[in-house]
Amino acid sequence: MEDYNDEFVELFNRLDALLRDYYHIDNRTTSCVKRYEDQLKHSSFEDVRERGFTLESIRNIRNTFVHEAKINAQDAFYISKEVISFLENEIQILLNPTLAKDIMIPLKDIYYVNENSKVHDVIHYMSTHYISHAPILENGIVKGVFSESTLYTFLLKHENVSISFETRIRDFYPYYSLNEHTSERYMFVKSDLPIIDLRESFVKRRGEKRLAMIFLTEHGKENEPLEGLLTASNFLKNE
8 A cells, every 4th residue: 555644744734834824824823724714604605615625634633643553563544645635726726726817707708888988889788798797987987887776776766767778877877886886896906916816706695786797906995097808707608
């Protein structure tokens, strides 16, 4: 049987060191691995939760290994290659995380409009291309989002107003403003943020508006040019 015991201890310690940097923790009495596994175990995604429970088992094995590794000077148990592979994978996730910009829809592939766009043309394009949201850009900066809820809210507030072929997006102000959407919200993040920090964002909590889009800019600021965006489907495609 191939002996992975020494490699196991080395990899576990390396994972712990990386997590200390990730959480910015210097206190050696705090178990960073346990904090990480608890975070994974409370994920809304089953595969992430499974990683957390696996890591919990590995941490318990490591604690036993350190204190009761040998019986009569012989190894009490042997670490399998599968455990080594799991630790190597977790280390790579931390060393080379997938970034938001790696899975984003780039600006060149986004259907967006401006405040002077004709609403009739926008609605026709969105309906024929199965698009539910169209960012409104001015000089590359997000000024709002035109969506089905924008249209419904406008019509609800202006029962006697009809939409003609000359109606422009600007006529829907302020209902397309990011904070005016009644059931949806939007957020801005920097494009090099690891997706490990974003994966739970699209999970709707009680009393919270549904997150419709994440806008990516260089520093995550609203007044910066848009580089790309993320929707929930981007994460599903990259499971």
